[in-house]
Amino acid sequence: MELASTMMFALMIVAALTSIQFYKGRKLNIQLMQHYLRSVEEVVKPDKENRNYVWLGGYIGFRAEYKLNRDNIRKVEYTLTLLPRQSLLYFPIALITSRHDKLYFVIRPLSQIKREAHLIQKGYYRMRPTIENEDFLKKEVIEVAGKEYEALYEKRRDVELLKELIESMSNPHNIKHASLTPKTNVFYILMKPEPETIEEDVTRIIRFVNERLRDNPFS
Template identity: 80%
Template structure:
């Protein structure tokens, strides 16, 4: 089968663009990973740390032993858009939409009650919340976005709302929760390179100060 010169030229152009995108996208993702890693580690100051890379250029999972103040363990997973893939990147923009960072912070203080703030419309499928049927539910607004609040006591979700409002871009927070069964404070958000240090400081302060208060622990 004879390949036309036009088709051959088009294939060469696509191959060249794919190669350029790979090197540029890979470089940017590596720079982002290094930036987030250094910035978060500088704030958390772990006594021990462990990293697992996720597919080379799409992110990593970090686990820090802190054992200081009210933080026993600080874990997070960073997943980046596949900027190095010319063909898959547009699909990822539709499915994943943006870079994500998932914080899982395990305090020494015991979390006694469950509370969630979930940005409306973010999840295509509702997250699995074990005690959802027993939680009170209402809609609240934060920075022009509607969030579904699920809680046992209103004061808990008010504290979470205050935390979200204090972050650099509140609308970047997609889900924040307190889960007594696993004793975990959880935050899913879109990270911003220029604001990650400020935001992580706010999360650390929240755990060290607010999670010690009676509003959460009793």
């Protein structure tokens, strides 16, 4: 009887904590989504009629797309995925599997990207994404802001360009993967976002596309 009473009391405590975590975690994730959305749009300044949003469900994030067609940017697409802070039971597991919030940028410049290049933080991926034509790319490990990155490239000057961007960020180690892909004409960034520095970092990313990718002849 005492064991049953103890188990019942424990279940009530877990239920109460789960409920508290749900409301606190949900509120925080909503605040983060609103903050990141406002911060990115403050920098990108898309026209209202050229914005498109997709809610990813629950409180895990969203996808946004802005058609710009100005400076050197045709389109900006980004996806925010957040840790499940609303789930008391799954949140600790997500800290192990996902590790942190993620922000994926896919930027399509007006200028033409002619060669492939990747900088991937060494050891970040448990299962690295497939890179088309990887067998034809040169490979080496280079140091970026004191951390090792795997470099894959056709010409090293393109990797140096990506390295320059990463080292200019507020916290370079938050950049997990940066790449230039000529087949889709895409500049890609996977990063760990931080509320305090997101606007500064997005400003640097946009400036990189508008200035460095436009001015770089890729020849």
